[in-house]
Amino acid sequence: SAVISQKPSRDICQRGTSLTIQCQVDSQVTMMFWYRQQPGQSLTLIATANQGSEATYESGFVIDKFPISRPNLTFSTLTVSNMSPEDSSIYLCSVLRGGTEAFFGQGTRLTVV
């Protein structure tokens, strides 16, 4: 199994500010994934972060709103920029091991007031 440390676990932020979420993996992985889980909803992929290249964003998500960094093979950050109450969600990072098994961080519960 993979150990993924994600922080912060929760935060309450003022609208218009930005929050950076960190994800640290216990071993090197090629791809890291960032998901959003809105209240009572399923997981939606925001973007795929590859080390050494620009992140690939899914439809409906843009880099200006959700900039991602991937400085090495064990670490990634997701920033939620210029936040509004609609950004209140759980954000999760994930990695694949063995090509098919996904492991998830503990999630960051974000509340924007």
Added chain:
Amino acid sequence: AQTVTQSQPEMSVQEAETVTLSCTYDTSENNYYLFWYKQPPSRQMILVIRQEAYKQQNATENRFSVNFQKAAKSFSLKISDSQLGDTAMYFCAFMKLTVGQNFVFGPGTRLSVLP
């Protein structure tokens, strides 16, 4: 594009009983994986069971088993001898085996195990 449907938003089961959660999916792919993930109130996503589409044999993992019907694109999860710790959201997920593989999750089923 792939879609995953879970038609049961909520279910409940008595402790020690058996419950089946439904999942259907739509894809034109022939090679893919299907998963059931559990998300308890702690928010941690936990893999319950995995099925390779090329395998006809249904996957089992202790009290958890699946009924995989490839032609019908159906992938149900059976939980036997339900325990209080099984209370959680259960997500069915699809993953295709191509470059840029990623998961498509269903909307989830909230399962409550009653004492």
